[in-house]
Amino acid sequence: MYIPNAHxxxxxxxxxxxxxxxxxxxxxxxxxxxxxxxxxxDHEACPYGRYSxxxxxxxxxxxxxxxxxNAKQEIIEYKNSVIKMNNKDxxxxxxxxxxSNWSFTKNKYYYVVMYVENNSWVMENIIDxxxxxxxxxxxxxxxxxxxxxxxxxxxxxxxxxxxxxxxKIMKNRIKE
Numbered sequence: 804m805y806i807p808n809a810h811x812x813x814x815x816x817x818x819x820x821x822x823x824x825x826x827x828x829x830x831x832x833x834x835x836x837x838x839x840x841x842x843x844x845d846h847e848a849c850p851y852g853r854y855s856x857x858x859x860x861x862x863x864x865x866x867x868x869x870x871x872x873n874a875k876q877e878i879i880e881y882k883n884s885v886i887k888m889n890n891k892d893x894x895x896x897x898x899x900x901x902x903s904n905w906s907f908t909k910n911k912y913y914y915v916v917m918y919v920e921n922n923s924w925v926m927e928n929i930i931d932x933x934x935x936x937x938x939x940x941x942x943x944x945x946x947x948x949x950x951x952x953x954x955x956x957x958x959x960x961x962x963x964x965x966x967x968x969x970x971k972i973m974k975n976r977i978k979e
Contacts, residue, residue, distance in 0.1 A: 901954030
């Protein structure tokens with residue numbers, strides 16, 4: 804499992820590290836397209852907890868290309884999106900300073916999944932204690948939503964834009 808050296812001091816992804824499972828964030832829409840074309844089940848297709856490295860994931864993508872030639876374009880697009888989305892060197896790190904809830908623990912560090920698309924930074928989501936996937940923890944539909952401005956302290960921000968994104972998201976949440 805890969806964690807950049809500069810991130811190791813923050814004890815991110817402790818469960819993934821303990822079980823040597825690579826954290827992989829994926830584009831669910833692309834994965835669903837591939838599943839429709841290949842008839843793979845969620846268990847067969849979903850990258851959750853199945854790989855100890857990105858190299859293992861890439862090897863499986865090559866096997867998919869051979870097994871499912873009718874989905875070649877979608878598989879290539881999916882593989883490339885996973886590579887783009889999972890560059891941990893570009894991910895932000897936050898410290899949870901709010902009150903502990905089911906998804907976060909006070910004073911623990913969490914990744915903010917970020918990547919560059921069309922020369923702009925995209926903040927995808929935040930990884931929680933479960934570490935199975937990252938999700939929109941600020942959405943009201945989340946069982947215990949996180950206030951990005953009050954509950955999180957930005958520790959590492961390669962984009963220099965996380966605070967602005969947090970403000971924008973929380974303003975939009977209030978409007979809803």
